[in-house]
Amino acid sequence: MHSTRVVAVLTLVVGLAHCFPWDIVVGGDKQLHFYYNGTLTHTEEIPSATRITSVTYDPVHYRVLFTDVNYPNMTIYSFDLSTRKTQSLLTKKTDHKYVRVVYDPVTQLLVWKIRRNIYTFSINPASSDKAVDGNLLVTMDNYCRDIAVDSCGGYIYWITEANIERARLDGSEREVIVDSTVYLRFSLAIDQLTQRIYWIDSIYLNGGYELSIKSANFNGKNQTTIYISKTTSYEYASSLAISKDFIYWQNLNEVGTWQLPKDSSEHVARKLYSISSLRDYDYHRVATNYTIQEQIEAIQSCEALQNLIPNNLKPEPTASICQNYCLEGNCSVAEEGPTCSCKAGYSGERCEVSACHKHCLNGGVCSLNKEVEPVCQCTAGYDGERCEYSICNEYCLQGNCSVDVDGLPKCSCKTGYSGERCEINACHDYCLHDGICSLNEENKRVCQCTAGYDGERCDISICNEYCVQGNCSVGADGLLKCSCTTGYSGVRCEENACHKYCLNGGVCSLNEEDEPACQCTAGYDGGRCEVSANKDSSCDAGNSGQGSISACHQFCLNNGVCSLNEASEPVCQCTADYEGERCEVSVNKDLCCPKVTTVTVTLSQGGQSTCASTVV
Numbered sequence: 242m243h244s245t246r247v248v249a250v251l252t253l254v255v256g257l258a259h260c261f262p263w264d265i266v267v268g269g270d271k272q273l274h275f276y277y278n279g280t281l282t283h284t285e286e287i288p289s290a291t292r293i294t295s296v297t298y299d300p301v302h303y304r305v306l307f308t309d310v311n312y313p314n315m316t317i318y319s320f321d322l323s324t325r326k327t328q329s330l331l332t333k334k335t336d337h338k339y340v341r342v343v344y345d346p347v348t349q350l351l352v353w354k355i356r357r358n359i360y361t362f363s364i365n366p367a368s369s370d371k372a373v374d375g376n377l378l379v380t381m382d383n384y385c386r387d388i389a390v391d392s393c394g395g396y397i398y399w400i401t402e403a404n405i406e407r408a409r410l411d412g413s414e415r416e417v418i419v420d421s422t423v424y425l426r427f428s429l430a431i432d433q434l435t436q437r438i439y440w441i442d443s444i445y446l447n448g449g450y451e452l453s454i455k456s457a458n459f460n461g462k463n464q465t466t467i468y469i470s471k472t473t474s475y476e477y478a479s480s481l482a483i484s485k486d487f488i489y490w491q492n493l494n495e496v497g498t499w500q501l502p503k504d505s506s507e508h509v510a511r512k513l514y515s516i517s518s519l520r521d522y523d524y525h526r527v528a529t530n531y532t533i534q535e536q537i538e539a540i541q542s543c544e545a546l547q548n549l550i551p552n553n554l555k556p557e558p559t560a561s562i563c564q565n566y567c568l569e570g571n572c573s574v575a576e577e578g579p580t581c582s583c584k585a586g587y588s589g590e591r592c593e594v595s596a597c598h599k600h601c602l603n604g605g606v607c608s609l610n611k612e613v614e615p616v617c618q619c620t621a622g623y624d625g626e627r628c629e630y631s632i633c634n635e636y637c638l639q640g641n642c643s644v645d646v647d648g649l650p651k652c653s654c655k656t657g658y659s660g661e662r663c664e665i666n667a668c669h670d671y672c673l674h675d676g677i678c679s680l681n682e683e684n685k686r687v688c689q690c691t692a693g694y695d696g697e698r699c700d701i702s703i704c705n706e707y708c709v710q711g712n713c714s715v716g717a718d719g720l721l722k723c724s725c726t727t728g729y730s731g732v733r734c735e736e737n738a739c740h741k742y743c744l745n746g747g748v749c750s751l752n753e754e755d756e757p758a759c760q761c762t763a764g765y766d767g768g769r770c771e772v773s774a775n776k777d778s779s780c781d782a783g784n785s786g787q788g789s790i791s792a793c794h795q796f797c798l799n800n801g802v803c804s805l806n807e808a809s810e811p812v813c814q815c816t817a818d819y820e821g822e823r824c825e826v827s828v829n830k831d832l833c834c835p836k837v838t839t840v841t842v843t844l845s846q847g848g849q850s851t852c853a854s855t856v857v
C-alpha cells in the first residue's frame with residue numbers, strides 16, 4: 242500500500258508539464274521564490290504584485306495563495322502551479338500592511354487577519370457568498386500576530402501578544418488555549434501529522450533575549466519547548482511553517498530562512514540561505530509543500546481531508562489543471578495546456594469575459610436574456626439599448642440639465658431664460674409695438690420703445706386718446722399730430738363743425754357732404770337759424786320779399802345800428818370808428834381790414850327785432 246502511494250506521487254510529478262522541485266516557497270516583493278533543500282529552483286515574477294506580505298499553499302489545487310499590499314488595497318491572489326497562471330481572488334481596501342492569509346481546503350474558505358480582526362471569504366465556485374469584502378469572523382482585544390487553520394478539526398487558531406485562542410470556522414466555541422502575557426508572541430502553525438500547534442515566543446531574561454519555538458496539543462495542553470536561541474540583541478522571528486519533516490521560520494535579525502527537524506533529532510537550526518533585506522512587516526512569507534497525503538498519513542480519522550484525495554490516490558493532472566480554470570465553460574486539456582469551451586454569453590481564454598462586459602454604459606446593469614444577448618437596465622437619466630443615451634442630452638436649450646427623483650430631466654435655466662426646457666427667452670414677446678428688449682444689470686427686462694409708445698412694455702400708446710376725433714401720429718420732431726375726421730377741427734380735433742353753428746336753438750347735424758346743417762326751431766330760419774320769421778318785426782319793413790328777410794338784415798356793418806327811413810330804406814348809425822352808408826369805412830387808419838363776422842338778430846318781447854353786427 243505504501244509503495245503504491247509513492248508511485249502515484251511520481252506519476253503526478255511527471256504529469257505536470259511545468260514542474261520544478263520545491264519544498265518551500267518564499268514571498269519576495271513581487272516574486273515567489275521556490276527552494277528545494279536550500280537551493281533556489283524557480284522564481285515566479287508576479288507583475289501585478291507590489292509587496293507580497295504572506296504566502297500559503299493549497300495542496301488540493303496545487304496553488305500558492307498570497308496577499309499583496311498595494312495601498313490602499315490588499316489583494317489575495319492565487320498562483321496555479323499547474324497552469325502557471327496568477328488570478329486575483331479578492332481585493333479589499335485597507336491601510337494596514339500586516340495582512341496574513343491562510344486557506345482551508347475543506348471548506349474552501351480564505352481566512353485572513355487585519356489588525357484585531359479575522360475575516361473569511363469562500364472561494365468555492367458553488368458558494369453563494371457574495372460578501373467580497375469578507376465576513377468578519379472574530380474580533381480580539383489584542384493585536385493579532387498570526388492565524389492557522391485546523392482543517393480536520395474545523396478550527397481557526399490565532400495568536401496575540403496575550404494568548405492563543407481558537408474558534409470554529411463560523412466563530413462559535415471560542416476559547417483561550419494558551420494564556421500567558423509574559424512573552425512576545427510572533428507566529429503560529431498547525432501540524433495534522435503530529436496533531437500539535439507550534440508557535441514562537443520571545444522574552445527578555447537575565448540581561449539577554451531568548452527566542453523559543455514551542456509546541457502543544459490542539460487544546461493547549463502538554464506544552465514543550467523545541468528550540469531556544471539566546472542573544473544579547475532583541476530577536477525577532479516570524480513565518481513559522483511546518484512540513485512533513487521540518488519546521489521553518491524567518492529570522493529578522495540574522496536575516497534568512499531557518500530549518501529544524503521536527504523530531505528534535507537536532508537542536509541546532511540550519512540557515513538555508515540569507516535574504517538581503519527583510520522588512521518588519523514581511524511576516525508570513527514562507528509556505529511548505531506539505532501534501533494532504535503526508536499530513537494525514539498517520540492519523541486515524543480525518544475524513545474531511547481524506548475526501549480531498551482522489552479515490553485512486555493518483556491525482557488526475559488534467560483534472561487539476563482544469564480545476565477552476567474555465568470560469569464559465571467546460572475545460573479540456575490540449576497539448577499547449579488547458580482549453581476552455583465557453584458557454585453562451587462568455588468568451589476569453591478562461592471564459593472570463595461576459596457578453597455583458599462593458600456592454601451597459603453609464604452604470605446600467607447588464608443581464609443576459611433567453612437568447613443569451615446582453616440586456617441593459619439603465620440607471621435613472623439614461624436610456625437606449627446600451628444606456629448610451631442621456632435623457633439630458635440636448636434637453637435644456639439654455640441651461641443645465643439634471644435628473645430628478647422620478648428619472649425625468651430637469652433644467653436649471655441660465656439667466657434670462659425660463660420654461661421647462663429653458664426654451665423661453667425672457668425677452669421673447671415682452672416689449673410690445675416693436676420695442677427692443679434687453680436685460681439690465683439686475684437681469685430685469687427693459688424695453689426701448691419705438692416712437693409713439695411708452696410704458697414698461699411699450700404697451701401705452703402716447704397717441705392714445707390724444708386726438709378726440711381723428712387719427713394720431715408722431716412727427717419727426719416727436720410731437721403728436723392729429724388728422725381730424727371730417728366735421729372736426731382743432732389741434733386735437735376737439736371741435737365739432739356743429740359746435741355753436743346753429744343759432745336760436747337750432748339742432749345741428751352733418752349732411753351727406755359732412756357739412757353742418759341746421760334744423761331750426763319755430764320762428765327762425767336761415768342756414769344757421771339766424772333769421773326771425775316774425776313778419777311783425779320792425780325789421781320787416783323794407784324786406785325784399787313777402788314775409789321774408791328785413792331790409793336791415795346784414796345791412797349795417799361794424800356794429801352800426803340799422804333803422805328804416807320813411808321810404809323804408811335801411812339807414813345806418815355807425816359807431817365812432819366807422820362811417821359810410823353801411824359803416825363800412827374805418828375811421829381809424831390803423832384798422833385796415835375790418836371783418837364782419839357776426840350779425841345778431843334779436844327778437845324783443847314785444848315782437849320787435851333788433852339787428853346788431855359785431856367786429857371781431
Ligand SMILES: *[C@@H]1O[C@H](CO)[C@@H](O)[C@H](O)[C@H]1NC(C)=O
Nearest residue numbers: 250254261262263264530532
Ligand atoms: C511536494 O512534496 C511531495 C512530497 O514530499 C513531493 O513528492 C513532490 O515532488 C513535491 N512537489 C514538488 C513540485 O517538488
Ligand SMILES: *[C@@H]1O[C@H](CO)[C@@H](O)[C@H](O)[C@H]1NC(C)=O
Nearest residue numbers: 264277278279280511512513
Ligand atoms: C540538502 O542539502 C544539504 C546541504 O547542502 C546536503 O548535505 C543534503 O544532502 C541535501 N539533501 C538532499 C536530500 O538533497
Ligand SMILES: *[C@@H]1O[C@H](CO)[C@@H](O)[C@H](O)[C@H]1NC(C)=O
Nearest residue numbers: 311312313314315332333334
Ligand atoms: C484599489 O481597488 C479599487 C477597487 O477595486 C480600484 O479601483 C483601485 O484602482 C485600486 N487601487 C490600487 C492602487 O490598486
Ligand SMILES: *[C@@H]1O[C@H](CO)[C@@H](O)[C@H](O)[C@H]1NC(C)=O
Nearest residue numbers: 435437456458462463464465
Ligand atoms: C507530551 O508531548 C510529548 C512531546 O510531543 C510527548 O512525547 C508526550 O507523550 C506528550 N504527553 C502527553 C501526556 O500527551
Ligand SMILES: *[C@@H]1O[C@H](CO)[C@@H](O)[C@H](O)[C@H]1NC(C)=O
Nearest residue numbers: 569570571572582583584585
Ligand atoms: C459542458 O459540458 C456539459 C456536460 O458534458 C454539457 O452538457 C455542456 O453542453 C457543455 N457546455 C459547453 C459550453 O461545451
Ligand SMILES: *[C@@H]1O[C@H](CO)[C@@H](O)[C@H](O)[C@H]1NC(C)=O
Nearest residue numbers: 639640641642653654655656
Ligand atoms: C451650469 O453648470 C456649470 C458647470 O457646472 C456652472 O458653472 C453653471 O453655473 C451652471 N449654470 C446654471 C444655470 O446652473
Ligand SMILES: *[C@@H]1O[C@H](CO)[C@@H](O)[C@H](O)[C@H]1NC(C)=O
Nearest residue numbers: 710711712713724725726727
Ligand atoms: C384714420 O385711419 C384710418 C385707418 O388707417 C383711415 O382709414 C382713415 O382714413 C384715417 N382718417 C383720417 C382722417 O386720416
